[in-house]
Amino acid sequence: MKAPALKWAIPAAVVPVLVLLAYGFxxxxxxxxxxxxxxxxxxxxxxxxxxxxxxxxxxxxKVVMLNFWASWCIPACYDEAPALExxxxxxxxxxxxxxxxxxxxxxxxxxEFLRRFEHSFPNAPDPRGRVSVDYGVYxxxxxxxxxxxxxxRFKHVGALTxxxxxxxxxxxxxxxx
Amino acid sequence: xxxxxxxxxxxxxxxxxxxxxAAAPPPxxxxxxxxxxxxxxxxxxxxxxxxxVDEQTVHEVASQLRCVVCQNLSVADSPSETAKQMRxxxxxxxxAGDSPEQVLAYFVExxxxxxxxxxxxxxxxxxxxVVPFVGLGIGLVLVAVVVRRWSRRPQGAAPxxxxxxxxxxxxxxxxxMDHS
Numbered sequence: 001m002k003a004p005a006l007k008w009a010i011p012a013a014v015v016p017v018l019v020l021l022a023y024g025f026x027x028x029x030x031x032x033x034x035x036x037x038x039x040x041x042x043x044x045x046x047x048x049x050x051x052x053x054x055x056x057x058x059x060x061x062k063v064v065m066l067n068f069w070a071s072w073c074i075p076a077c078y079d080e081a082p083a084l085e086x087x088x089x090x091x092x093x094x095x096x097x098x099x100x101x102x103x104x105x106x107x108x109x110x111x112e113f114l115r116r117f118e119h120s121f122p123n124a125p126d127p128r129g130r131v132s133v134d135y136g137v138y139x140x141x142x143x144x145x146x147x148x149x150x151x152x153r154f155k156h157v158g159a160l161t162x163x164x165x166x167x168x169x170x171x172x173x174x175x176x177x
Numbered sequence: 178x179x180x181x182x183x184x185x186x187x188x189x190x191x192x193x194x195x196x197x198x199a200a201a202p203p204p205x206x207x208x209x210x211x212x213x214x215x216x217x218x219x220x221x222x223x224x225x226x227x228x229x230v231d232e233q234t235v236h237e238v239a240s241q242l243r244c245v246v247c248q249n250l251s252v253a254d255s256p257s258e259t260a261k262q263m264r265x266x267x268x269x270x271x272x273a274g275d276s277p278e279q280v281l282a283y284f285v286e287x288x289x290x291x292x293x294x295x296x297x298x299x300x301x302x303x304x305x306x307v308v309p310f311v312g313l314g315i316g317l318v319l320v321a322v323v324v325r326r327w328s329r330r331p332q333g334a335a336p337x338x339x340x341x342x343x344x345x346x347x348x349x350x351x352x353x354m355d356h357s
Contacts, residue, residue: 033289034289035285035286035287035288104262128262128266129259129262129263132259132262133262133263133266133284134287135287136287136289137245138245139246
C-alpha cells in the first residue's frame with residue numbers, strides 16, 4: 001500500500017501554498033520601502049507660490065523636513081496641516097527648514113489651503129511632477145527628513161503628527177553637523 | 178495506493194497552475210523599435226539635446242512601469258495625471274539620450290523594483306519565473322508515473338484468479354442462454 005506516501009504528499013503540496021498565502025495576506029501591499037533612505041536627497045530648484053526661488057542646495061547644513069501635499073488630499077493632508085505649521089514654528093530657530101511641495105494641484109486651491117492653515121514656511125508647486133518622481137512619491141501626503149549632509153534619512157507615509165516630526169528632527173539635530 | 182498518487186499529482190498540478198496564475202509572466206518585452214525610426218544625426222549640425230523621441234519607445238518603457246497611483250495598471254495604460262507626468266519624464270529622458278534601460282533604472286532607483294510591472298529575471302524574484310515551470314515538470318512526471326501504474330496493473334494476475342467453480346458456472350449458464 002502507498003497510503004503513507006499519500007499522507008504526506010498532499011500536505012507537502014498544500015502547506016507551502018497556505019504559508020505563502022498567510023504571509024501574502026498579512027503584508028500591506030501599499031507599504032513599500034523607499035530605496036532612498038541613507039542616499040543623497042535629489043536636488044531640486046523650484047519657485048515658491050510667493051515667487052521666491054527655492055532649492056535644496058541653499059538649505060545645505062540645515063535639517064530639512066520635506067512635505068509633499070495637495071489640496072485635494074482629503075483628509076490626510078488636512079489632518080497633518082496644523083502639525084506642520086506647529087513643527088515649523090517650534091524648530092525654525094533650531095536649524096530646521098520645513099518645505100512644502102504641492103503636487104498636481106490647482107494654484108487657487110493650493111493657495112486657499114495655505115491661507116486656511118496659515119502656513120508660513122516655504123511652499124512650492126511641482127508643476128511637472130519631476131520632484132515627486134525624484135523622491136519616489138507615490139501618494140500624498142509623504143514627508144521626508146533630510147539630514148544636514150543632505151541625505152534622506154526617514155520617510156513618513158500618511159498624515160504626519162507632532163510626535164513623529166519631533167522624534168525625527170530631534171534625532172537629526174543631535175547628530176554632529 | 179494508486180488513487181493516492183493520482184490526488185497527489187493533482188495537488189501538485191494545482192500548485193503549479195496557481196503558481197503560474199500568480200506569476201502571470203507577460204510576454205517578453207516587444208522588440209526594440211527599428212533603428213530606422215531614429216533620426217540620423219544631421220551632417221551639418223550635430224544633433225541638439227532634444228533628439229526626436231519615438232513615441233513607440235516611450236510607450237514600451239511606460240508599459241513596463243507601474244502606475245504609482247493605480248491598481249495594477251502600467252504608466253502607459255493609466256489616464257491619471259501622475260502617469261501622464263511619468264510618461265513625460267520617460268519622453269524627456271529618452272530625448273536627452275538615455276537608453277530605455279537607463280530610463281527604467283532611473284525609476285527603479287527612486288521607487289525600487291516595485292515600480293517594474295514584471296519581476297526581474299534575476300536574484301530572488303527569478304523564483305517567480307522558474308517555480309511554475311518546475312511545478313509543472315514535477316506534476317507531469319507524477320502524472321506519467323501514475324498512468325504507467327494504471328496501464329500495467331490489469332495484465333498478469335486477473336484471468337488466473339477466477340475460481341474454477343465460478344468459471345464452470347459461467348460456462349454452464351451461457352450455454353443455457355444459447356439453448357433457450
